Amino acid sequence: MDDVAAAGQEAQPTRRPGPLRLGGREFPPGRPVVMAIVNRTPDSFYRPGLTWDEAAALDRVHAAVAEGADILDVGGVPAKPGPEVPATEEIRRVVPFIERVRGAYPDLVISADTWRQEAARAMCAAGANLINDTWSAWDPALAETAAEFGAGLVCSHVGPLVPRTRLHRTAYGDVLTDVLARVLALVEQALKAGVDADRIVIDPTHDFGKNTWQSLELTRRLGELTATGWPVLLSASHKDFVGETLGAGLDERLPGTLAATAVGAWLGARIFRAHDVRPTRQAVDMVASIRGERPPARAVRGLA
Amino acid sequence: MITAAAICPCPPLLARELTGQADVLPDLRAACATAVARLTAAAPDVIAVAGPDAETARWPANGQLDLAGYAPALPRTGPALPLSLGIGARLLDEAGYQGPRAFHGVGVLSAAAACLRLGGEIAASAPRVALLVMGDGTARRSVSAPGYLDERAAPFDAEVTRAVRDGDLAALAALDAELAAELLAAGRPAWQVLAGALAAAGRAETEILYADAPFGVAYLVASLTPRPRESR
Numbered sequence: 097m098d099d100v101a102a103a104g105q106e107a108q109p110t111r112r113p114g115p116l117r118l119g120g121r122e123f124p125p126g127r128p129v130v131m132a133i134v135n136r137t138p139d140s141f142y143r144p145g146l147t148w149d150e151a152a153a154l155d156r157v158h159a160a161v162a163e164g165a166d167i168l169d170v171g172g173v174p175a176k177p178g179p180e181v182p183a184t185e186e187i188r189r190v191v192p193f194i195e196r197v198r199g200a201y202p203d204l205v206i207s208a209d210t211w212r213q214e215a216a217r218a219m220c221a222a223g224a225n226l227i228n229d230t231w232s233a234w235d236p237a238l239a240e241t242a243a244e245f246g247a248g249l250v251c252s253h254v255g256p257l258v259p260r261t262r263l264h265r266t267a268y269g270d271v272l273t274d275v276l277a278r279v280l281a282l283v284e285q286a287l288k289a290g291v292d293a294d295r296i297v298i299d300p301t302h303d304f305g306k307n308t309w310q311s312l313e314l315t316r317r318l319g320e321l322t323a324t325g326w327p328v329l330l331s332a333s334h335k336d337f338v339g340e341t342l343g344a345g346l347d348e349r350l351p352g353t354l355a356a357t358a359v360g361a362w363l364g365a366r367i368f369r370a371h372d373v374r375p376t377r378q379a380v381d382m383v384a385s386i387r388g389e390r391p392p393a394r395a396v397r398g399l400a
Numbered sequence: 401m402i403t404a405a406a407i408c409p410c411p412p413l414l415a416r417e418l419t420g421q422a423d424v425l426p427d428l429r430a431a432c433a434t435a436v437a438r439l440t441a442a443a444p445d446v447i448a449v450a451g452p453d454a455e456t457a458r459w460p461a462n463g464q465l466d467l468a469g470y471a472p473a474l475p476r477t478g479p480a481l482p483l484s485l486g487i488g489a490r491l492l493d494e495a496g497y498q499g500p501r502a503f504h505g506v507g508v509l510s511a512a513a514a515c516l517r518l519g520g521e522i523a524a525s526a527p528r529v530a531l532l533v534m535g536d537g538t539a540r541r542s543v544s545a546p547g548y549l550d551e552r553a554a555p556f557d558a559e560v561t562r563a564v565r566d567g568d569l570a571a572l573a574a575l576d577a578e579l580a581a582e583l584l585a586a587g588r589p590a591w592q593v594l595a596g597a598l599a600a601a602g603r604a605e606t607e608i609l610y611a612d613a614p615f616g617v618a619y620l621v622a623s624l625t626p627r628p629r630e631s632r
Contacts, residue, residue: 388473391420391421392421393420393421394419394422395418395471396413398546399411399413399470400411400413400539400614
Protein backbone atom coordinates (compact mmCIF):
# COMPACT_ATOMS: atom_id res chain seq x y z
CA MET A 97 0.00 0.00 0.00
CA ASP A 98 2.73 2.45 -0.92
CA ASP A 99 0.06 4.75 -2.39
CA VAL A 100 -1.44 5.30 0.99
CA ALA A 101 0.41 7.27 3.62
CA ALA A 102 -0.63 8.76 6.90
CA ALA A 103 -0.69 12.55 6.75
CA GLY A 104 -2.02 15.36 8.91
CA GLN A 105 -2.91 15.13 12.56
CA GLU A 106 -5.47 12.33 12.60
CA ALA A 107 -6.56 9.56 10.31
CA GLN A 108 -5.83 11.36 7.05
CA PRO A 109 -4.81 8.90 4.38
CA THR A 110 -3.87 10.82 1.24
CA ARG A 111 -3.43 9.24 -2.10
CA ARG A 112 -1.63 9.95 -5.32
CA PRO A 113 -4.47 10.33 -7.87
CA GLY A 114 -4.68 7.20 -9.93
CA PRO A 115 -7.12 5.11 -11.89
CA LEU A 116 -10.47 4.31 -10.37
CA ARG A 117 -11.35 0.66 -10.93
CA LEU A 118 -14.93 -0.49 -10.78
CA GLY A 119 -15.93 -3.90 -12.02
CA GLY A 120 -13.80 -4.47 -15.08
CA ARG A 121 -13.66 -0.78 -15.94
CA GLU A 122 -10.79 1.58 -15.29
CA PHE A 123 -11.32 5.35 -15.20
CA PRO A 124 -8.14 7.44 -15.23
CA PRO A 125 -8.00 10.85 -13.53
CA GLY A 126 -9.35 13.46 -15.91
CA ARG A 127 -12.00 11.14 -17.33
CA PRO A 128 -15.35 12.26 -15.84
CA VAL A 129 -17.56 9.38 -14.75
CA VAL A 130 -21.34 9.76 -14.88
CA MET A 131 -23.44 7.69 -12.50
CA ALA A 132 -27.07 7.42 -13.57
CA ILE A 133 -29.72 7.10 -10.89
CA VAL A 134 -32.34 4.39 -11.25
CA ASN A 135 -34.61 4.15 -8.25
CA ARG A 136 -36.60 1.00 -7.75
CA THR A 137 -38.94 2.86 -5.43
CA PRO A 138 -42.48 4.20 -5.65
CA ASP A 139 -41.69 7.28 -3.56
CA SER A 140 -38.24 8.82 -4.16
CA PHE A 141 -38.10 12.61 -3.96
CA TYR A 142 -37.51 13.43 -7.60
CA ARG A 143 -40.15 12.12 -10.01
CA PRO A 144 -41.47 9.51 -7.57
CA GLY A 145 -42.28 6.16 -9.08
CA LEU A 146 -40.66 7.00 -12.43
CA THR A 147 -38.89 3.66 -12.60
CA TRP A 148 -41.01 1.68 -10.16
CA ASP A 149 -42.26 -0.42 -13.03
CA GLU A 150 -39.52 -2.84 -14.08
CA ALA A 151 -40.03 -2.30 -17.80
CA ALA A 152 -39.78 1.45 -17.27
CA ALA A 153 -36.64 0.94 -15.20
CA LEU A 154 -35.03 -1.14 -17.95
CA ASP A 155 -35.97 1.45 -20.54
CA ARG A 156 -34.30 4.02 -18.34
CA VAL A 157 -31.17 1.87 -18.18
CA HIS A 158 -30.99 1.62 -21.97
CA ALA A 159 -31.45 5.39 -22.28
CA ALA A 160 -28.87 6.14 -19.59
CA VAL A 161 -26.27 3.93 -21.25
CA ALA A 162 -26.98 5.49 -24.63
CA GLU A 163 -26.64 8.96 -23.13
CA GLY A 164 -23.21 8.26 -21.71
CA ALA A 165 -23.64 6.78 -18.26
CA ASP A 166 -20.67 4.79 -16.96
CA ILE A 167 -22.29 3.63 -13.73
CA LEU A 168 -25.84 2.73 -12.86
CA ASP A 169 -26.79 3.53 -9.26
CA VAL A 170 -29.66 1.28 -8.20
CA GLY A 171 -31.54 1.91 -5.00
CA GLY A 172 -34.63 0.34 -3.48
CA VAL A 173 -35.25 2.61 -0.52
CA PRO A 174 -35.76 6.38 -0.62
CA ALA A 175 -33.49 8.56 1.45
CA LYS A 176 -36.32 10.51 2.98
CA PRO A 177 -38.33 9.28 5.96
CA GLY A 178 -41.32 7.16 5.09
CA PRO A 179 -42.86 3.73 5.38
CA GLU A 180 -40.35 1.17 6.55
CA VAL A 181 -38.83 -0.95 3.79
CA PRO A 182 -37.53 -4.19 5.28
CA ALA A 183 -34.31 -5.56 3.82
CA THR A 184 -36.24 -8.46 2.30
CA GLU A 185 -38.43 -6.00 0.44
CA GLU A 186 -35.40 -3.92 -0.61
CA ILE A 187 -33.81 -7.07 -2.01
CA ARG A 188 -37.01 -8.01 -3.79
CA ARG A 189 -37.09 -4.59 -5.43
CA VAL A 190 -33.51 -4.43 -6.64
CA VAL A 191 -31.88 -7.85 -6.97
CA PRO A 192 -33.90 -9.30 -9.88
CA PHE A 193 -33.50 -5.95 -11.60
CA ILE A 194 -29.72 -5.93 -11.14
CA GLU A 195 -29.60 -9.47 -12.50
CA ARG A 196 -31.47 -8.40 -15.61
CA VAL A 197 -29.28 -5.33 -16.11
CA ARG A 198 -26.15 -7.40 -15.62
CA GLY A 199 -27.40 -9.85 -18.22
CA ALA A 200 -28.03 -7.07 -20.71
CA TYR A 201 -24.83 -5.11 -19.99
CA PRO A 202 -22.00 -7.39 -18.89
CA ASP A 203 -19.49 -4.50 -18.64
CA LEU A 204 -21.66 -1.77 -17.13
CA VAL A 205 -20.66 -0.74 -13.63
CA ILE A 206 -23.59 -1.26 -11.28
CA SER A 207 -23.72 0.55 -7.98
CA ALA A 208 -25.79 -0.63 -5.05
CA ASP A 209 -27.34 2.30 -3.21
CA THR A 210 -27.93 0.75 0.19
CA TRP A 211 -26.89 0.96 3.81
CA ARG A 212 -27.72 -2.58 4.90
CA GLN A 213 -25.23 -5.41 4.64
CA GLU A 214 -27.88 -8.00 3.90
CA ALA A 215 -29.06 -6.02 0.88
CA ALA A 216 -25.54 -5.11 -0.19
CA ARG A 217 -24.46 -8.76 -0.20
CA ALA A 218 -27.46 -9.78 -2.29
CA MET A 219 -26.88 -6.93 -4.72
CA CYS A 220 -23.17 -7.68 -5.10
CA ALA A 221 -23.98 -11.36 -5.61
CA ALA A 222 -26.37 -10.29 -8.36
CA GLY A 223 -23.63 -8.31 -10.08
CA ALA A 224 -23.19 -4.93 -8.37
CA ASN A 225 -19.60 -3.60 -8.47
CA LEU A 226 -19.82 -0.68 -6.07
CA ILE A 227 -21.56 -0.12 -2.76
CA ASN A 228 -22.86 3.44 -2.54
CA ASP A 229 -23.12 3.65 1.21
CA THR A 230 -24.86 6.99 1.40
CA TRP A 231 -25.57 6.69 5.11
CA SER A 232 -21.90 6.77 6.09
CA ALA A 233 -21.27 3.30 7.46
CA TRP A 234 -24.37 3.11 9.61
CA ASP A 235 -23.55 -0.57 9.18
CA PRO A 236 -19.74 -0.76 9.34
CA ALA A 237 -19.88 -4.30 7.94
CA LEU A 238 -20.52 -2.89 4.46
CA ALA A 239 -16.77 -2.48 4.04
CA GLU A 240 -16.29 -6.19 4.61
CA THR A 241 -18.94 -6.93 2.01
CA ALA A 242 -17.17 -4.70 -0.51
CA ALA A 243 -13.91 -6.50 0.22
CA GLU A 244 -15.58 -9.91 0.02
CA PHE A 245 -16.97 -9.22 -3.45
CA GLY A 246 -14.06 -7.15 -4.78
CA ALA A 247 -16.48 -4.26 -5.03
CA GLY A 248 -15.85 -0.58 -4.56
CA LEU A 249 -17.10 1.48 -1.64
CA VAL A 250 -18.35 5.04 -1.36
CA CYS A 251 -17.27 6.61 1.93
CA SER A 252 -19.79 9.31 2.76
CA HIS A 253 -20.67 11.85 5.44
CA VAL A 254 -24.04 12.45 7.03
CA GLY A 255 -23.11 14.28 10.20
CA PRO A 256 -25.22 13.01 13.06
CA LEU A 257 -27.89 11.34 10.94
CA VAL A 258 -29.01 7.74 10.85
CA PRO A 259 -30.65 6.29 7.76
CA ARG A 260 -33.79 7.94 6.48
CA THR A 261 -33.80 10.82 8.94
CA ARG A 262 -33.66 14.56 8.34
CA LEU A 263 -31.27 17.05 9.79
CA HIS A 264 -32.55 19.29 12.53
CA ARG A 265 -30.49 22.34 13.47
CA THR A 266 -27.23 20.56 12.66
CA ALA A 267 -24.26 22.85 13.22
CA TYR A 268 -20.57 22.29 12.50
CA GLY A 269 -17.52 24.19 13.69
CA ASP A 270 -16.31 23.75 10.13
CA VAL A 271 -18.31 21.51 7.90
CA LEU A 272 -15.37 20.68 5.61
CA THR A 273 -13.24 19.61 8.56
CA ASP A 274 -16.04 17.36 9.74
CA VAL A 275 -16.57 15.88 6.29
CA LEU A 276 -12.86 15.28 5.71
CA ALA A 277 -12.39 13.63 9.09
CA ARG A 278 -15.37 11.32 8.57
CA VAL A 279 -14.76 10.22 5.02
CA LEU A 280 -11.04 9.70 5.58
CA ALA A 281 -11.73 7.68 8.71
CA LEU A 282 -14.05 5.51 6.64
CA VAL A 283 -11.38 5.16 3.97
CA GLU A 284 -9.02 3.84 6.61
CA GLN A 285 -11.64 1.39 7.84
CA ALA A 286 -12.27 0.28 4.28
CA LEU A 287 -8.57 -0.30 3.67
CA LYS A 288 -8.34 -2.26 6.92
CA ALA A 289 -11.32 -4.34 5.87
CA GLY A 290 -9.48 -5.21 2.68
CA VAL A 291 -11.24 -3.00 0.13
CA ASP A 292 -9.00 -2.39 -2.88
CA ALA A 293 -7.61 1.18 -2.65
CA ASP A 294 -8.30 1.67 -6.37
CA ARG A 295 -12.00 1.09 -5.68
CA ILE A 296 -12.58 3.58 -2.87
CA VAL A 297 -14.53 6.78 -3.46
CA ILE A 298 -15.30 9.65 -1.10
CA ASP A 299 -18.52 11.65 -1.10
CA PRO A 300 -19.24 14.79 0.93
CA THR A 301 -22.90 13.86 0.50
CA HIS A 302 -24.67 17.14 -0.17
CA ASP A 303 -27.80 17.79 1.91
CA PHE A 304 -27.35 14.68 4.06
CA GLY A 305 -26.87 16.24 7.46
CA LYS A 306 -26.21 19.64 5.88
CA ASN A 307 -28.43 22.64 5.42
CA THR A 308 -28.29 24.69 2.24
CA TRP A 309 -25.51 26.97 3.53
CA GLN A 310 -23.44 23.97 4.46
CA SER A 311 -23.99 22.25 1.10
CA LEU A 312 -22.99 25.44 -0.70
CA GLU A 313 -19.84 25.54 1.41
CA LEU A 314 -19.05 21.95 0.44
CA THR A 315 -19.47 22.84 -3.20
CA ARG A 316 -17.32 25.95 -2.91
CA ARG A 317 -14.54 24.11 -1.10
CA LEU A 318 -14.73 20.78 -2.90
CA GLY A 319 -11.08 21.26 -3.85
CA GLU A 320 -10.17 20.44 -0.24
CA LEU A 321 -11.69 16.99 -0.77
CA THR A 322 -10.19 16.36 -4.19
CA ALA A 323 -6.80 17.43 -2.78
CA THR A 324 -6.79 14.22 -0.73
CA GLY A 325 -6.29 12.31 -3.97
CA TRP A 326 -9.24 10.00 -3.37
CA PRO A 327 -11.81 10.11 -6.18
CA VAL A 328 -14.67 12.41 -5.17
CA LEU A 329 -18.28 11.61 -5.96
CA LEU A 330 -20.52 14.64 -6.38
CA SER A 331 -24.18 13.96 -5.77
CA ALA A 332 -26.07 17.21 -6.22
CA SER A 333 -28.78 16.24 -8.67
CA HIS A 334 -32.01 18.16 -8.00
CA LYS A 335 -31.25 18.31 -4.29
CA ASP A 336 -32.87 20.75 -1.90
CA PHE A 337 -29.82 22.97 -1.59
CA VAL A 338 -30.24 23.72 -5.28
CA GLY A 339 -33.94 24.29 -4.81
CA GLU A 340 -33.54 26.57 -1.80
CA THR A 341 -30.71 28.49 -3.41
CA LEU A 342 -32.69 29.25 -6.53
CA GLY A 343 -36.20 29.23 -5.13
CA ALA A 344 -36.76 26.43 -7.61
CA GLY A 345 -39.33 23.67 -7.38
CA LEU A 346 -38.50 20.01 -7.91
CA ASP A 347 -38.89 20.25 -11.67
CA GLU A 348 -36.85 23.45 -12.00
CA ARG A 349 -33.50 22.39 -10.62
CA LEU A 350 -31.60 21.19 -13.65
CA PRO A 351 -29.74 24.47 -14.35
CA GLY A 352 -28.71 24.75 -10.69
CA THR A 353 -27.72 21.09 -10.66
CA LEU A 354 -25.55 21.57 -13.72
CA ALA A 355 -23.95 24.70 -12.25
CA ALA A 356 -22.99 22.80 -9.09
CA THR A 357 -21.84 19.90 -11.27
CA ALA A 358 -19.64 22.16 -13.37
CA VAL A 359 -18.06 23.78 -10.32
CA GLY A 360 -17.44 20.35 -8.80
CA ALA A 361 -15.89 19.12 -12.04
CA TRP A 362 -13.69 22.20 -12.22
CA LEU A 363 -12.53 21.53 -8.66
CA GLY A 364 -11.63 17.95 -9.54
CA ALA A 365 -14.62 15.74 -8.69
CA ARG A 366 -14.50 12.55 -10.77
CA ILE A 367 -17.91 10.89 -10.41
CA PHE A 368 -21.21 12.69 -10.94
CA ARG A 369 -24.43 11.11 -9.72
CA ALA A 370 -27.21 12.33 -11.95
CA HIS A 371 -30.84 11.99 -12.90
CA ASP A 372 -30.24 13.77 -16.22
CA VAL A 373 -27.51 11.78 -17.90
CA ARG A 374 -27.06 13.58 -21.20
CA PRO A 375 -26.91 17.15 -19.82
CA THR A 376 -24.59 15.97 -17.06
CA ARG A 377 -22.34 14.14 -19.52
CA GLN A 378 -22.12 17.28 -21.64
CA ALA A 379 -21.47 19.55 -18.67
CA VAL A 380 -18.66 17.43 -17.22
CA ASP A 381 -17.12 16.73 -20.63
CA MET A 382 -17.12 20.46 -21.31
CA VAL A 383 -15.38 21.15 -18.02
CA ALA A 384 -12.87 18.37 -18.70
CA SER A 385 -12.04 20.06 -22.00
CA ILE A 386 -11.75 23.47 -20.32
CA ARG A 387 -9.37 21.87 -17.85
CA GLY A 388 -7.39 20.54 -20.80
CA GLU A 389 -8.02 16.91 -19.90
CA ARG A 390 -10.27 16.00 -22.83
CA PRO A 391 -9.76 16.99 -26.49
CA PRO A 392 -12.74 18.56 -28.24
CA ALA A 393 -14.94 16.09 -30.09
CA ARG A 394 -14.14 17.78 -33.40
CA ALA A 395 -12.34 21.07 -33.97
CA VAL A 396 -12.09 22.55 -37.46
CA ARG A 397 -13.24 26.17 -37.15
CA GLY A 398 -10.40 28.45 -38.14
CA LEU A 399 -8.12 25.49 -38.81
CA ALA A 400 -8.96 24.82 -42.45
CA MET B 401 18.15 18.22 -59.98
CA ILE B 402 14.59 17.48 -58.92
CA THR B 403 14.01 13.74 -58.79
CA ALA B 404 10.50 13.94 -57.39
CA ALA B 405 8.14 16.66 -56.27
CA ALA B 406 4.85 16.90 -54.44
CA ILE B 407 2.28 19.54 -53.68
CA CYS B 408 0.41 19.36 -50.39
CA PRO B 409 -1.83 21.89 -48.65
CA CYS B 410 -0.97 23.10 -45.17
CA PRO B 411 -4.13 23.65 -43.12
CA PRO B 412 -3.48 23.32 -39.38
CA LEU B 413 -6.12 20.59 -39.27
CA LEU B 414 -3.68 18.23 -41.00
CA ALA B 415 -2.13 17.90 -37.57
CA ARG B 416 -4.19 15.03 -36.22
CA GLU B 417 -4.26 16.16 -32.60
CA LEU B 418 -5.58 19.60 -33.50
CA THR B 419 -8.99 18.33 -34.58
CA GLY B 420 -9.67 16.69 -31.23
CA GLN B 421 -11.21 13.25 -31.07
CA ALA B 422 -12.45 13.28 -34.67
CA ASP B 423 -10.27 12.26 -37.57
CA VAL B 424 -11.13 15.10 -39.95
CA LEU B 425 -10.50 14.63 -43.69
CA PRO B 426 -8.77 11.25 -43.49
CA ASP B 427 -8.83 11.10 -47.31
CA LEU B 428 -6.82 14.33 -47.53
CA ARG B 429 -4.40 12.99 -44.96
CA ALA B 430 -4.02 9.76 -46.93
CA ALA B 431 -3.42 11.65 -50.17
CA CYS B 432 -0.66 13.70 -48.54
CA ALA B 433 0.90 10.55 -47.14
CA THR B 434 0.91 8.98 -50.61
CA ALA B 435 2.52 12.03 -52.17
CA VAL B 436 5.22 12.27 -49.51
CA ALA B 437 5.90 8.53 -49.64
CA ARG B 438 6.81 8.95 -53.30
CA LEU B 439 9.33 11.64 -52.34
CA THR B 440 11.06 9.43 -49.83
CA ALA B 441 10.93 6.48 -52.25
CA ALA B 442 12.95 8.53 -54.76
CA ALA B 443 16.00 8.16 -52.51
CA PRO B 444 16.80 11.86 -52.47
CA ASP B 445 19.97 13.44 -51.11
CA VAL B 446 17.74 15.99 -49.44
CA ILE B 447 14.06 16.80 -49.21
CA ALA B 448 13.49 20.51 -49.63
CA VAL B 449 10.25 21.93 -48.26
CA ALA B 450 9.04 25.23 -49.69
CA GLY B 451 6.04 27.00 -48.24
CA PRO B 452 4.61 30.47 -47.94
CA ASP B 453 5.60 32.62 -45.00
CA ALA B 454 5.71 36.32 -44.23
CA GLU B 455 9.17 36.66 -45.74
CA THR B 456 11.54 34.57 -47.81
CA ALA B 457 13.97 32.89 -45.44
CA ARG B 458 15.68 29.58 -44.67
CA TRP B 459 14.64 27.78 -41.51
CA PRO B 460 16.56 25.27 -39.37
CA ALA B 461 16.50 21.69 -40.61
CA ASN B 462 15.46 20.41 -37.17
CA GLY B 463 12.44 22.72 -37.04
CA GLN B 464 9.06 21.33 -36.05
CA LEU B 465 5.42 22.16 -36.42
CA ASP B 466 4.41 24.42 -33.52
CA LEU B 467 0.75 24.08 -32.68
CA ALA B 468 0.84 26.15 -29.51
CA GLY B 469 -0.30 29.22 -31.37
CA TYR B 470 -3.43 27.38 -32.41
CA ALA B 471 -3.98 25.21 -29.35
CA PRO B 472 -2.21 26.50 -26.24
CA ALA B 473 -3.16 23.33 -24.36
CA LEU B 474 -1.13 21.13 -26.69
CA PRO B 475 2.48 20.50 -25.76
CA ARG B 476 5.17 22.50 -27.51
CA THR B 477 7.72 20.67 -29.62
CA GLY B 478 11.16 21.63 -30.92
CA PRO B 479 12.20 24.84 -32.66
CA ALA B 480 9.13 26.31 -34.28
CA LEU B 481 8.67 26.53 -38.03
CA PRO B 482 6.11 28.70 -39.76
CA LEU B 483 2.84 26.83 -40.36
CA SER B 484 3.42 25.80 -43.97
CA LEU B 485 6.90 24.42 -43.30
CA GLY B 486 5.79 22.93 -40.00
CA ILE B 487 3.07 20.93 -41.70
CA GLY B 488 5.70 19.84 -44.22
CA ALA B 489 7.97 18.70 -41.41
CA ARG B 490 5.07 16.82 -39.86
CA LEU B 491 4.35 15.05 -43.15
CA LEU B 492 8.00 14.01 -43.43
CA ASP B 493 7.92 12.75 -39.84
CA GLU B 494 4.77 10.76 -40.52
CA ALA B 495 6.42 9.24 -43.59
CA GLY B 496 9.28 8.11 -41.37
CA TYR B 497 11.78 10.22 -43.31
CA GLN B 498 15.00 10.74 -41.38
CA GLY B 499 17.29 12.10 -44.10
CA PRO B 500 18.47 15.68 -44.64
CA ARG B 501 15.85 18.43 -44.82
CA ALA B 502 15.95 22.01 -46.07
CA PHE B 503 13.18 24.43 -45.20
CA HIS B 504 12.53 27.41 -47.45
CA GLY B 505 9.98 30.04 -46.49
CA VAL B 506 8.74 31.91 -49.51
CA GLY B 507 7.51 35.44 -48.93
CA VAL B 508 3.81 35.80 -49.66
CA LEU B 509 4.54 39.01 -51.56
CA SER B 510 7.43 37.57 -53.56
CA ALA B 511 7.22 38.32 -57.27
CA ALA B 512 7.09 35.43 -59.69
CA ALA B 513 10.65 35.98 -60.88
CA ALA B 514 12.05 35.66 -57.38
CA CYS B 515 10.03 32.51 -56.77
CA LEU B 516 11.20 30.93 -60.02
CA ARG B 517 14.80 31.82 -59.18
CA LEU B 518 14.50 30.26 -55.72
CA GLY B 519 13.09 27.12 -57.31
CA GLY B 520 16.08 26.92 -59.63
CA GLU B 521 18.46 27.30 -56.68
CA ILE B 522 16.71 24.55 -54.75
CA ALA B 523 16.88 22.23 -57.78
CA ALA B 524 20.61 22.88 -58.12
CA SER B 525 21.35 22.39 -54.41
CA ALA B 526 22.11 18.65 -54.72
CA PRO B 527 22.25 15.93 -57.37
CA ARG B 528 19.01 14.40 -56.15
CA VAL B 529 16.54 16.82 -54.62
CA ALA B 530 12.99 15.90 -53.67
CA LEU B 531 10.79 18.96 -53.37
CA LEU B 532 7.73 19.22 -51.18
CA VAL B 533 5.73 22.32 -52.00
CA MET B 534 3.24 23.47 -49.40
CA GLY B 535 0.50 25.52 -50.93
CA ASP B 536 -3.21 26.04 -50.45
CA GLY B 537 -5.62 27.22 -53.09
CA THR B 538 -8.22 29.89 -52.61
CA ALA B 539 -10.09 30.29 -49.34
CA ARG B 540 -13.24 31.75 -50.88
CA ARG B 541 -14.94 28.71 -52.35
CA SER B 542 -18.23 28.85 -50.40
CA VAL B 543 -20.29 31.16 -48.22
CA SER B 544 -18.96 29.29 -45.20
CA ALA B 545 -15.36 29.60 -46.41
CA PRO B 546 -12.93 31.67 -44.31
CA GLY B 547 -13.04 34.42 -46.96
CA TYR B 548 -16.71 33.97 -47.89
CA LEU B 549 -17.73 33.12 -51.46
CA ASP B 550 -15.98 34.70 -54.43
CA GLU B 551 -17.18 33.43 -57.78
CA ARG B 552 -13.68 33.78 -59.21
CA ALA B 553 -12.24 31.28 -56.74
CA ALA B 554 -13.39 28.00 -58.29
CA PRO B 555 -12.10 28.87 -61.81
CA PHE B 556 -8.80 30.02 -60.31
CA ASP B 557 -8.33 26.72 -58.49
CA ALA B 558 -9.40 24.75 -61.54
CA GLU B 559 -6.76 26.51 -63.61
CA VAL B 560 -4.05 25.77 -61.04
CA THR B 561 -5.07 22.11 -60.96
CA ARG B 562 -5.04 21.96 -64.76
CA ALA B 563 -1.61 23.61 -64.97
CA VAL B 564 -0.17 21.16 -62.44
CA ARG B 565 -1.77 18.16 -64.14
CA ASP B 566 -0.55 19.24 -67.56
CA GLY B 567 2.90 20.25 -66.36
CA ASP B 568 2.15 23.72 -67.68
CA LEU B 569 4.95 25.49 -65.83
CA ALA B 570 4.44 28.66 -67.85
CA ALA B 571 0.87 28.92 -66.59
CA LEU B 572 2.04 28.51 -62.98
CA ALA B 573 4.74 31.12 -63.54
CA ALA B 574 2.17 33.50 -64.98
CA LEU B 575 -0.38 33.23 -62.16
CA ASP B 576 -1.86 36.62 -61.28
CA ALA B 577 -0.37 37.38 -57.87
CA GLU B 578 -2.86 40.13 -57.15
CA LEU B 579 -5.87 37.94 -57.92
CA ALA B 580 -4.34 35.10 -55.92
CA ALA B 581 -3.99 37.41 -52.93
CA GLU B 582 -7.58 38.63 -53.29
CA LEU B 583 -8.78 35.03 -53.33
CA LEU B 584 -6.57 34.16 -50.33
CA ALA B 585 -4.73 31.56 -52.42
CA ALA B 586 -1.68 31.37 -50.18
CA GLY B 587 0.04 28.74 -52.32
CA ARG B 588 0.82 31.02 -55.25
CA PRO B 589 4.50 31.77 -54.44
CA ALA B 590 5.17 28.14 -53.52
CA TRP B 591 3.69 26.84 -56.77
CA GLN B 592 5.95 29.25 -58.63
CA VAL B 593 8.95 27.88 -56.72
CA LEU B 594 7.87 24.48 -58.05
CA ALA B 595 7.70 25.86 -61.58
CA GLY B 596 11.22 27.24 -61.22
CA ALA B 597 12.53 24.00 -59.78
CA LEU B 598 11.09 21.85 -62.54
CA ALA B 599 12.15 24.19 -65.35
CA ALA B 600 15.47 22.41 -65.79
CA ALA B 601 13.95 18.95 -65.47
CA GLY B 602 11.62 18.97 -68.45
CA ARG B 603 8.06 17.77 -68.28
CA ALA B 604 6.85 15.83 -65.29
CA GLU B 605 4.45 12.94 -64.95
CA THR B 606 1.76 14.24 -62.65
CA GLU B 607 -0.91 12.57 -60.63
CA ILE B 608 -3.57 14.62 -58.89
CA LEU B 609 -4.26 12.80 -55.64
CA TYR B 610 -6.76 15.24 -54.14
CA ALA B 611 -8.46 18.39 -55.34
CA ASP B 612 -11.39 19.59 -53.30
CA ALA B 613 -12.48 22.36 -50.97
CA PRO B 614 -14.41 20.68 -48.15
CA PHE B 615 -14.23 23.72 -45.86
CA GLY B 616 -14.21 26.33 -48.60
CA VAL B 617 -10.41 26.27 -48.82
CA ALA B 618 -9.00 24.57 -51.91
CA TYR B 619 -6.68 21.69 -51.13
CA LEU B 620 -4.54 20.26 -53.92
CA VAL B 621 -2.38 17.20 -53.50
CA ALA B 622 -0.24 16.22 -56.46
CA SER B 623 2.69 13.95 -57.11
CA LEU B 624 5.11 14.98 -59.85
CA THR B 625 7.86 12.82 -61.29
CA PRO B 626 10.13 14.55 -63.83
CA ARG B 627 10.75 12.54 -66.95
CA PRO B 628 14.36 11.47 -67.30
CA ARG B 629 16.06 13.87 -69.71
CA GLU B 630 17.27 12.45 -72.96
CA SER B 631 21.02 12.25 -73.09
CA ARG B 632 22.63 14.61 -75.52
